[in-house]
Amino acid sequence: xxxxxxxxxxxxxxxxxxxxxPYPLVWGHYDVCKTQIYTEEGxxxxxxxxxxxxxxxxxxxxxxxxxxxxxCGDPPETFCAMGNPYMCNNECDASTPxxxxxxxxxxxxxxxxxxxxxxxxxxxxxxxxxQVNITLSWSKTIELTDNxxxxxxxxxxxxxxLEKSLDYGRTWQPYQYYATDCLDAFHMDPKSVKDLSQHxxxxxxxxxxxxxxxxTNSKIIHFEIKDRFAFFAGPWLRNMASLYGQLDTxxxxxxxxxxxxxxxxxLRPAVGExxxxxxxxxxxxxxxSDIKVxxxxxxxxxxxxxxxxxxxxxxxxxxxxxxPDCGKCKKNYQGRPWSPGSYLPIPKGTANTCIPSISSxxxxxxxxxxxxxxxxxEVSNPKQECYCNPLGSVHDRCNGSGFCECKTGTTGxxxxxxxxxxxxxxxxQPNVCDNELLHCQNxxxxxxxxxxxxxxxxxxxxxEKLRCEEAGSCGPDSGQGAPPRGSPALLSLLAALLxxxxxxxx
Numbered sequence: 163x164x165x166x167x168x169x170x171x172x173x174x175x176x177x178x179x180x181x182x183x184p185y186p187l188v189w190g191h192y193d194v195c196k197t198q199i200y201t202e203e204g205x206x207x208x209x210x211x212x213x214x215x216x217x218x219x220x221x222x223x224x225x226x227x228x229x230x231x232x233x234c235g236d237p238p239e240t241f242c243a244m245g246n247p248y249m250c251n252n253e254c255d256a257s258t259p260x261x262x263x264x265x266x267x268x269x270x271x272x273x274x275x276x277x278x279x280x281x282x283x284x285x286x287x288x289x290x291x292x293q294v295n296i297t298l299s300w301s302k303t304i305e306l307t308d309n310x311x312x313x314x315x316x317x318x319x320x321x322x323x324l325e326k327s328l329d330y331g332r333t334w335q336p337y338q339y340y341a342t343d344c345l346d347a348f349h350m351d352p353k354s355v356k357d358l359s360q361h362x363x364x365x366x367x368x369x370x371x372x373x374x375x376x377x378t379n380s381k382i383i384h385f386e387i388k389d390r391f392a393f394f395a396g397p398w399l400r401n402m403a404s405l406y407g408q409l410d411t412x413x414x415x416x417x418x419x420x421x422x423x424x425x426x427x428x429l430r431p432a433v434g435e436x437x438x439x440x441x442x443x444x445x446x447x448x449x450x451s452d453i454k455v456x457x458x459x460x461x462x463x464x465x466x467x468x469x470x471x472x473x474x475x476x477x478x479x480x481x482x483x484x485x486p487d488c489g490k491c492k493k494n495y496q497g498r499p500w501s502p503g504s505y506l507p508i509p510k511g512t513a514n515t516c517i518p519s520i521s522s523x524x525x526x527x528x529x530x531x532x533x534x535x536x537x538x539x540e541v542s543n544p545k546q547e548c549y550c551n552p553l554g555s556v557h558d559r560c561n562g563s564g565f566c567e568c569k570t571g572t573t574g575x576x577x578x579x580x581x582x583x584x585x586x587x588x589x590x591q592p593n594v595c596d597n598e599l600l601h602c603q604n605x606x607x608x609x610x611x612x613x614x615x616x617x618x619x620x621x622x623x624x625x626e627k628l629r630c631e632e633a634g635s636c637g638p639d640s641g642q643g644a645p646p647r648g649s650p651a652l653l654s655l656l657a658a659l660l661x662x663x664x665x666x667x668x
Contacts, residue, residue: 195209195210195211195212195465195466195480195481195513196208196209196210196480196513197209197210209480209481209513209515210503210513211463211464211503211504211505211512211513211514212463212464212465212466212480212503212513213458213461213463213465213466214458214459214461214465214466214467214468214477215458216307216308216456216457216458217456217457217458218454218455218456219300219304219455219456219457219458220269220298220453220454220455221470222300222302222470222475223269223298223299223300223455224298224299224300224301225265225266225268225269225296225297225298225299226296226297226299227265227294227295227296227297228294228295228297229294232282232283232294233256233263233264233265233280233281233282233283234254234256234263234281234282234283234284234447235254235255235256235257235261235262235263236256236257238253238254238255238256238257238261239253239254239283239284239286239444240252240253240254240444241253241254241281241284241444241445241447242442242444242445247439247442247445248442250442250444250445254281263279263280263281263449264280265280265296266280267279267280267451268280268296268450268451268452268453269452269453278451279315279449279450279451280449280450280451281315281316281447281448281449282294282428282447282448282449283447284443284444284445284446284447285431285438285443285446285447286443286444288438288440288443288446289438291429291430292428292430292431292446292447292448293427293428293429293430294427294428294448295425295426295427295428296425296426296428296450297331297423297424297425298423298424298425298426298453298455299330299331299422299423300422300423300475301330301422301474301475302422302459302460302474302475302476302486302487303328303420303421303422303459303460303486303487304420304421304422304457304458304459304460304475305416305419305420305457305458305459305460306387306419306420306421306455306456306457307387307419307456307457307458308387308388308454308456308457309384309385309386309387309388309389309454309456310324310384310385310387310424310453310454310455311382311383311384311452311453311454312382312383312384312426312450312452312453312454313381313382313450313451313452313453314381314382314383314448314449314450314451315381315449315450315451316431316432316447316448316449316450317431317432317434318340318372318373318380318381318383318432319340319373319428319429319430319431319432319448320341320342320347320373320429320430320431320432320433321340321341321342321347321348321373321429321430322339322340322341322373322383322426322427322428322429323336323337323338323339323340323426323427323429324336324337324338324340324385324424324425324426324427325337325424325425325426325427326421326423326424326425327421327422327423327424327425328417328420328421328422329422330422330423331422331423331425334425336366337366337385337424338366338367338368338369338385339366339367339368339369340368340369340370340372340373340383341368341370341373342370342373343370344368344369344370347368347429347430348368348603348604348605349604349605349617350367350368350605351368352368352369352370353365353367353368353369354367354369354371355367355369355386355389355390356389358390358393359393360393360394363390363393363415363418364414364415364418372384381451387419390418390419391405394407394408406505406506407505407506409505410504410505410506413582414582417582420460424455426453428448431446431447431448432446433446459475459477459487460477460487461477461479461487461488462483462487462488462489462502462503463502463503463504463505463513464477464479464480464481464483464488464502464503464513465477465478465479465480465483465488466478466480481503481513481514481515481516482495482515482516482517483500483516491516492516494518494519495516495517495518495519496516496519496563497516497517497518497519497520497563498516498517498563498564498565499563499565500514500516501514502514519563520543520562520563543562543564548560548564548565548566548576549576550566550567550576550577551566551576551577551578553588553589554568554569554572554574554576554577554578554579554589554590555567555568555569555572555576555577556568556569569589569590570590571584571590571591571592572584572589572590595608595613595614595624602614602615602616602624602625603620603624603625603626604616604617604619604620604625604626605617605620605625606620606624606625
C-alpha cells in the first residue's frame with residue numbers, strides 16, 4: 163500500500179516536473195512500471211521501478227515439521243487444559259476430525275479461533291528435550307513487509323528461535339531469540355527492538371518480552387518488522403521515501419527483510435515455574451492457532467505481478483529482465499550488467515532497464531576469410547580503460563560491453579566492493595562470521611569477520627557445542643545443558659570455508 167501510494171506521488175512528480183523542463187514533456191499513458199511521454203523525438207516509454215503488492219504469504223507456503231511424527235493424536239493421548247494442570251481429560255486423536263490438530267490448522271481461515279490449532283505431543287519423555295522445528299517454505303524469494311505474528315494456544319515457549327534462510331533451506335541464520343531468561347538460555351543479554359537504532363537495526367537480539375508461561379492472557383509472539391522500518395520512516399511510517407532511500411543504498415538492509423524460508427525452533431515448552439512437574443507431564447506441549455507472514459515476491463523492482471501457478475510463485479518480469487526473481491537480463495538485452503531497480507524517484511533513481519546487447523544492434527562485423535589464423539582482429543568495440551580494481555576484477559580493462567568483469571564475491575562498477583558474506587582483504591574473501599550471514603552462538607563474538615571467539619565453556623566454529631562434550635565429561639551433574647545447535651549444512655559450509663581460507667590467515 164505504501165509503495166503504491168509512493169509511486170502514485172512519483173508519477174505526479176514526473177508530470178509536474180516535466181512542465182518545468184526546457185522542452186516540455188506531455189503526460190501520456192501511465193502504469194506502475196512505465197510512463198509514456200512525448201518528447202521532441204516523439205513518443206517514448208520512461209521506465210520506473212515497480213514491485214508486487216504486499217499480501218498474506220501464508221497462502222503460498224509449504225510447512226514441514228521435524229520430527230515429522232511430533233503432532234499429537236497418533237496414538238491418541240490426553241492432555242491438560244490450557245492453564246489448568248489439574249484438568250487432564252482433553253483428548254487429541256488424529257483419526258477423529260474434531261479431536262485432531264494437524265499442522266494446516268496453523269494457517270486456516272479461522273485464524274485465532276481456539277477450536278482450530280496445531281498441537282504437538284506432550285512432554286511424556288521428559289527429561290529428553292521436547293523440541294520441534296516448524297519450517298515454512300515458499301520456493302521463492304520474498305520480502306517481508308509486516309510483523310511476523312505467531313499465536314499460541316498453549317503457553318508461549320520458554321525458549322524459541324526464529325530463523326531465516328536465503329538459499330532455500332540449505333543454510334540458516336538466526337532472526338531473533340526468545341526466552342524467559344536470555345542469559346541462561348542463549349548467553350545473551352536481553353534486549354527489545356526499541357533498544358536498537360538505525361546503526362544497530364540489523365543486530366540479532368534475544369528478547370524476554372514474549373516468553374511467559376501460563377501466568378498471562380497474552381498468547382502472541384512478534385518479530386517486529388515495522389518497528390525496524392520506523393527507524394527510517396518514523397513511528398507512523400509516514401516518511402516511506404526515507405526508508406526507500408535507505409533500502410536503495412544499503413544492500414544489507416534489503417537482505418535483512420528478505421527470505422526464502424522461515425524456521426520456528428521450539429526448544430522448551432512453557433513451564434510456568436522453575437521446575438518441571440514430573441507428575442503431570444501432560445500439561446507441557448506446544449499449540450499454535452495462527453501464523454501471519456505478510457510480504458511480497460521479490461522481483462528486484464522489475465515486476466508488478468507475481469503469479470501462483472502449479473504451486474509455484476513467479477514474477478512477471480518487466481524492463482527486459484527474466485528469471486524467477488527478474489534477476490537477469492533477457493537474451494540479447496545484456497548491453498550492461500543487470501542491476502535491481504531503484505526505489506528512488508527519477509531523476510535520482512532509475513528502473514535499471516536492461517538494454518540491447520551491442521552485438522544485437524545492426525549486423526556483426528565481418529572478418530576477412532583470407533586470414534583465418536589471425537589471433538586478434540580489430541572490430542568496432544575495442545577494449546577501453548575502465549579503471550577496474552586489479553584485485554577485484556578479472557581484467558584491468560573493460561570487457562566487450564564496456565564494463566569491469568568482477569571476481570567471485572566482488573561487485574561494484576569498478577569491482578572494488580564486496581558482496582554480503584565477504585570482506586576486503588587483498589580482494590574480496592569469504593567471511594567466516596558476520597552480523598549479516600553467520601552469527602556466533604552462545605555468547606560468542608565475531609573477531610575481525612573471520613572467526614568466533616567463544617566463552618570458556620563452548621567451542622566449535624560457531625561456539626555451537628560444549629567443551630565438556632568433546633571431553634566426554636558432560637553429565638547431569640555438570641550444570642551445563644545442551645546448547646542450541648546450528649544446522650549440519652551450515653556447519654559443513656563453515657568447515658569447508660575454514661579448510662580453504664588461506665588468505666584469511668586461519
